[in-house]
Amino acid sequence: MDDDLFADAARQVLADHCTPAVVRAIESGGRAAPPAAALWRQLQASGLPDALVPEAQGGAGLALAQAFGVLEQCGAHALPLPLADTLLARGLLAAAGAPWPDGGIALARAEPLADGSLRCALVHGGALATAVLAQTPDGWRLLAVDGAQPGPQALALDAALAWSPAQAQAAPHIALPPGAQARTLQAAVLAAQMAGALRAVFQRTLDYANERRQFGRPIGKFQAIQHQLAVMSEQVFAARMAAQIGCAGAAGGLWPDALRVATAKARCSEAALDVAQAAHAIHGAIGFTAEHDLQLFTRRLHAWRQAGGSEGYWHAVAGAALLAAEGPTLDVVRRITDLEELSD
Structure with missing residues (x-):
């Protein structure tokens, strides 16, 4: 394609x-x-x-x-x-x-x-x-x-x-359409970038856990580390799916839907906190140093979380849409997720 x-x-x-x-x-x-x-x-x-x-x-x-x-x-x-x-x-x-x-x-x-x-x-x-x-x-x-x-x-x-x-x-x-909102446009592209950064942080953390040895074996073999990596994986792939939703179904191919963007940016901003925290916990002190590449990504995740509206802002947008909708809440959820444009 x-x-x-x-x-x-x-x-x-x-x-x-x-x-x-x-x-x-x-x-x-x-x-x-x-x-x-x-x-x-x-x-x-x-x-x-x-x-x-x-x-x-x-x-x-x-x-x-x-x-x-x-x-x-x-x-x-x-x-x-x-x-x-x-x-x-x-x-x-x-x-x-x-x-x-x-x-x-x-x-x-x-x-x-x-x-x-x-x-x-x-x-x-x-x-x-x-x-x-x-x-x-x-x-x-x-x-x-x-x-x-x-x-x-x-x-x-x-x-x-x-x-x-x-x-x-x-x-x-x-001359842009009256409904175009800078915050919505920016949040849509930020969510997609956050999805990429989240995946990079997870992959770097997984590699580090398999390379760093403690007590004679890679730290990735310890159950506590495996649990943290599993939670990171769930956050990363959930955020990626949400970010795809935020970009898909845009009117005319360019204008993203505010409710879908709310879903995307809120989910990615939530994941940014958890994934960055777990990544630095697994890396230990070395991950915070200027010489280590991990901080290039986690610093961006923290900045992007706030840019274009944090999860709190977009939760309010989604909540207002749910309260204003007529009919079952499930219909609103379907409106967000039933998109032919979404791919694996």
Whole structure:
């Protein structure tokens, strides 16, 4: 299938060019670091950022559900660049008939201030993006990162950005459907990335448990460790299924359903806590060190858990939908899970 081919392409490109050493170099050097530019050129050459752009406009014409494997690979390799947001943003801009920049695009919500300026309190991946596709109360704007005023220090790859009244006024207005919500879009792609990161954490922990020896045998042979690994496995695969639900069944191939996204993001955020905790418990102190690769993934899981709404936020969304629904609760559950797009 085309989506399998794209997932395989993403896996190969990221395995070759997004090594832990490259991730660390980009984290320390930001968008100006040579590894960041080199990695983005590789991604651009692969065609991955244009996967959701229609074929008539030079893309692959995939639906969001078909791009799940690509998004998952972003998390599985701790990709520090905003490929996932860019992939969706370009698809949205193409659908609106609007042009887009060559670099990465982050999704965010912007707050208008009294003087006409715009402020994003937190742009996930904003430190490595060239533009922000931001939702404002009166529509969407495509805002350039260069020239924006940085706000208070955010997390390593995130940024707080503000644009002057003149910059805000000059930014292109993007005509997206009224029902489009930045938080829902961002949560859908974050859940898919979390699924990939969760699986990577589990695999690394399983490998470590089989290699690390204590009292003359691998620690993975001890019943307590086996129990922790079994619980991790359940969390990882449940989260992956939920993340697939969040991307599948999107209207027009691009717009995810808020209730399905609520299911996906809440389940993945819950799993992030349990899986990261178990992984570090099994690794011991070494897993917390900067030299060990495990923390590259668990740090992202903790950041992604909050970005786009934590499990508490999405539980409230799902709860409100259940309370508002007419008829049996089972009908709501079927609406979430009965999707032909879901695959094994």
